[in-house]
Amino acid sequence: MRTLLLKYWYRLRSSFWFVPTTMACLAVALAFSCVALDKTVTDDWLQLVGWSYSGGAEGASLVLSTVAGSMIAIAGTVFSMTLVALSLASSQLGPLLMRNFMRDTANQVVLGTFVATFVYCLLVLRTIRRADEVAFVPHLSVSIGVLLAIISVGVLIYFIHHISVSIQADQVVARVGRELNGGIDSLFPDDFGSPGSEASNPVIEANLPAVFAGDAAVVRALDDGYLQLIDADVLMALAIKEDLLIRLERRPGHYLIKSRAMLIVWPAERVNETLAAKLQAAFVLGNQRTAAQDVEFSFQQLVEIALRALSPGINDPFTAVACVDRLGSALCRLARRDIPSPLRFDSEGRLRVIAPGSTFTGIVDTAFNQIRQSGRSNPAVAIRMLDAIAQIADHVHCSQDADCLQRHVNMIVKGAREAVPDPEDVSAVEMRYTATTLRLREVRC
Structure with a gap:
């Protein structure tokens, strides 16, 4: 379950919609909160705040309409510039780096800022009532809308600089290098394993029971795709609970073909459909490799x-x-x-999982x-x-x-x-x- 959640979290991070959508939802909450606060706070108190909007309904509608229209236009421009950067990166640096640009939090936050400002202004605009109705001008909400517009201008300036720098080859190489070092630190910590413990087939074969090859069951892949994640804790827990020895036939990064061997389980008589399904659930497949x-x-x-x-x-x-x-x-x-x-032992020193x-x-x-x-x-x-x-x-x-x-x-x-x-x-x-x-x-x- 944890591995599956990690897979979905990685997909969300690699998507271009998650952060802007989250910021748009926050803008909805902010709009309703500010309008509700406007209904409870008197205009006399708001006048004490020097930067608050103090005009009438027509002026408030004009301000919010201008901000909302400009924000959605800028959001379209930002999206177009991002697509150009992605196309350039794909053609000059390779398609594998597309996800790195899509995962760039700065680009997502920039787009989310413009979308959120647009949504906020649109929701506040609908609450303004003219004098022929029950007059209501949300002065605080309009003031915050103007503040968001000013912030958006600063974000636009930052985006122009950021997108110009991010497509430079040296910057891309440096960013990928930092991610690579982080992956090494995560997968190969200083205190893990034993010195010079690089796997070799003789070492693995020496620890296998003599009847392993003839009395083991094959658990096969359910679908085609790249093996992205393996929940090693689930495999170890199942091996201990069912008293099994499990040998993985594939590791993350390998391409699996449906019905081909994914792991070998000994002894075979303890493997049924339910257990096989639990073992298969520990493997996460996808359409592409991940780091x-x-x-x-x-x-x-x-x-x-x-x-x-x-x-x-x-x-x-x-x-x-x-x-x-x-x-x-x-x-x-x-x-x-x-x-x-590659040898994983339980707390009693019994070999449970072989994971090359x-x-x-x-x-x-x-x-x-x-x-x-x-x-x-x-x-x-x-x-x-x-x-x-x-x-x-x-x-x-x-x-x-x-x-x-x-x-x-x-x-x-x-x-x-x-x-x-x-x-x-x-x-x-x-x-x-x-x-x-x-x-x-x-x-x-």
């Missing part, structure tokens, strides 16, 4: 920006270098963390493979990748991680030798290759 439990997805966002920058149509190696810098920084942070073991996750080798491959392949003819990108790997080497704590980095170093220099036409550029790459190899050799010693 909630999938750290490789955040790496892929930076990789996508770099690949777009290295494409012949854009040819922006500076942005690609910036992406490599952020990837190197994130991998340095990750190298200092302990990869959690991301490994340092797999994440490094995700970060560097495609950039290396696309930038093999660009010596600046190759040199910066070697520099990044040299920095990562200072933080790795096992020879297996160092071997993974050395493999990428060898492939980078091999690609440069084959694709870079200038011998001096190749020589510069080889010099960085030698320095990086020496630093990695120190780690393995």
Whole structure:
């Protein structure tokens, strides 16, 4: 249940309507509250407030009509500018970043401010009565409407600045890099796992019962889609309650096909339709990958920006270098963390859940493979990748991680030798290759 709520909360954060709708509802409450207060407060008291509106019904209607009309027009302009920014980001930086722009709280609050001011003025306007009726002019409400209009002008100025800055490639790369670091801190905390506990098949197989393969039931996926979230607490609770051993066949970020194996449960005789439904409910599928439990997805966002920058149509190696810098920084942070073991034990020390996750080798491959392949003819990108790997080497704590980095170093220099036409550029790459190899050799010693 908690995982499902997290999924819906992530969708709300990624939507462009939630914050403006919430602000519009607050504007409705504010309008009714201010009008009710106007009916109880005398005009003599309001005159003591220097900034309050003191005109008649015609003037109040004109003021509110002007503010409401201008706000809805500005809201349309803001929406158009946002669509232009989204289109630019999609074409220049990649479609994976669309959700980052839609999740931008500043854009949502700006649109919500104009919509809320429009709704407030419209609701207050309907309460004004002329002299031929029972005269009523909500002076306080009109004054607050004017104040909201002034605030909206300031918000518009801020939005113009914000949207101009937010579509700059360096700013986008920096924002994605910060989100990536936050994801690493969340999924790989300092005190989780054991040093050098990167998963390996022999370790998993050694902890499995001898009859596991022949006496286990397969729980299959109910639908097609990307695995977004797994409620590990639910799986552990079910495993303890039913005395089961559960092995996950997929992890967040993988694409599931309907009726394909999602997890293996032992012993098979304890698995019925009810239990299978409870186990399936712990998995949340969607149409797209998310960064909630999938750290490789955040790496892929930076990789996508770099690949777009290295494409012949854009040819922006500076942005690609910036992406490599952020990837190197994130991998340095990750190298200092302990990869959690795939084996999950209960309080009595009995193995209950086997949940293979991301490994340092797999994440490094995700970060560097495609950039290396696309930038093999660009010596600046190759040199910066070697520099990044040299920095990562200072933080790795096992020879297996160092071997993974050395493999990428060898492939980078091999690609440069084959694709870079200038011998001096190749020589510069080889010099960085030698320095990086020496630093990695120190780690393995």
